[in-house]
Amino acid sequence: MNQIWAIASNTFREAIRDRILYLLLVFALVFIAFAQILSLLTVGSEEKIIKDLGLASISLFGVLTAIFIGVSLVSKEIDRRTIYTIVSKPIHRYQFVLGKYCGLALTLLVNTVVMTFWFYLILLFKGFADPRLLLAVYMIFLELLLVTALAILFSSFSTPILSTLFALSLYLVGHLSWSLNLLRDRLSGGAGRWVCRVLYLVLPNLEIFNIKGEVVHGTALPAGLLLWATLYLAGYGLVVLSAACLIFQRKDFS
């Protein structure tokens, strides 16, 4: 456990020193600027637009961070051979993978908290604040955790470029898996419907974490959604990370 934490905190330190925090500063400034000029552009209330933009930014920045850094975490280490002196120490390989994951999760948490803080501050200032928005941020964070796990999985066996492509593709597909259900309804054959069903269950369903619309419009959320979503993340994430650990366990570092 200590070793996982050693690697996790080191990963976190690396991300911080990678000057990624500057990105957050850029986010904050751009967001404020846009929020101010918004009133010039719109007819009607600017409240919805500011909220949509804020949540979308937190989500998008988070996903990009998760994918790009998540991929480089393991791939870069293998590429640059910084991994040799670590894996040869008395530490299980799975501890390395988990440590990397926790370090990145921590970085994402800090990113998300800082951005949400700025965002909420601006809303308070304008009088639009709504605590339910924090629920949306929570779900966004769950999604980030899942995307990170996928990025780490791919980077445990693939090159940085391919891993990025895989992870991005899976992110996009994850937001489209609802269309598999639509397709299934249109098909009449048994095999086709079965394939759709299986694909739908196997592919990560990232839309369940998307409650941005409901929160901004003030619609009620289905009872227990947060709980089930957390459970889904825990289960799916467990599977993905286990696979990553397994692959990493058997890997040859030539």
Add this chain to the structure above:
Amino acid sequence: MPRMAVALFLGLGLAAAGTSALRVEDLRAGQIPGHHLLYLPSGKYLKAMTFGYSNLAADLIYLWSIQYYSNYQIADRYDYLDRIYRRVIAELDPRYIDPYLVGSMIMSVEADRNDLALRLLDEGIARNPGEWILPFSAGFLCYNTLHDPARARGYFEKVIRIPGAPSVAKRFYAEMFNRLGDKRTSLKYWSEIHETGDSDYVRRVSWLHVHDLSIDVALEDLARQVGAYRQAKGALPRRLKDLVGAGFVPSLPADPEGRDYLYDRATGRVSSQSRRLLESR
């Protein structure tokens, strides 16, 4: 020497880039930024393309549409109203209310396409049954622009069922009956409004209507009874009082100001001595 070459290349590059940028700007002057948004696919396919950011996409397209429709130099901009508002923005975020209102306003007022405006508002009403502003806008459009009290009444009926709807909706509703000639029902609703009115203004306004409608309804009733009397007895009654005696009315109503109704036994016409308070419609 190399330094001069670098300077030369830089200069050439800047000149080329600058002039061509200006030229392209000219070439595309006829096109509006984001005009390709006009050709967006509609419906579910568009939603798929936004990968979970459909609400934001709706916002951005809406912002763009405002700039687009404010640009009076684009001659054919109204060709795409239905597509942009109903089939794109409404599909991306059906619960975004502003575009329904603004879109229908542009359609009605600027493009003179009230059919599209109502279609858009119907869409919004279907997806947002709890928003009173949408059927209200539709009802007002039918009443004020189309002069179609029947349709307007249908919309206002929806409005008054929605909790939180402003009280003026009921007044419109009541008045639509009047415009359609159903003064009895109109009176009924106006009376309700008067009794439950929560401000002096409402009570005053509603009383004006109740006053006039009472007269109208009473005159209708009396005229009908006069006709019935004539049917039965073969001749017009000599006085209104005869109606009571013959059992056609239980008693003679007084007008809201307490005066009796007038009767001309030569023509059988019933009229009121009190003036209507509201202007003739």
Add this chain to the structure above:
Amino acid sequence: MPPVLEISRISKSYRTSFSLRKYWILRDLSFSVEPGEIFGFIGPNGAGKTTTIKLVMDLIRSDGGTIRIFGRSHREVGTKARIGFLPENPYFYDYLTAREFLDFYGRLFGFSRAVREAKTKALLEKVGLGNRGDRQLRKFSKGMLQRIGLAQALINDPELVILDEPMSGLDPVGRREVRDLILSLKQAGKTVFFSTHILSDTEQICDRVGILSKGDLKAVGKVSQLLAHEAKFYEVTFSGLSADGLPGVESVVSRDGGETLVRARDEAAVRALVEAVLRRGGTLKSVAPQRESLEDLFLREIQR
């Protein structure tokens, strides 16, 4: 005492992505390293030295054979706790300072903070980086990186130290420092196994060497024993005479101006030759006994 490191019949092959043909890097390799000795693993580039070391360190898996360290499986975490390793041309997290770097590795071993601080201080001193503790690794020169790498390999006071090309890229001063460090490790009772293609360093400090070429172990054993088979000979330089007709001359090596350099087989031949040169009025320039060097052995073995 059992060998510290025992490699039995290790094989390693690889396939390129598009062909099914196997390329054997190592085939049936066996040797062992005894406790307390310095073992030099030498061979030309591409011989498979680094592959062997990676196999020992469980960075890659072998196709067949076994590796035992301290008599146990080389994969066990407990075994790894007793080894120190420095890879070739190492890359480290360059955003860390030297102190943070060693602290991180200390944490991987589970040392407490007090222990880590003490060890870090001692190690930085030991490798000569005592006043660079707070500098980021990205600012280190190659020599300094090598030194911090050694520090990391020693942080757990290992019984077996494995170094892959520890002297590569260092200037002569740096090389000497590494040599001295390795000797001091031996004095402390540790076993050192290192690979190199620089022979002069090896000759001075190794107890035993193994010569690897094209995945095969050509020779292994004590340096003195390996070289003992080689006959000594002498090189004699003189001038003022031609070499023709002189006794004891085995071969003429060179003629340069008036000086002739010849080879004589043994002491008796040298005596006969020297007396003849002096008698005939020539000038004796030098008599130098030559042993065949490790380099000669090496070059010969890799030809086989």
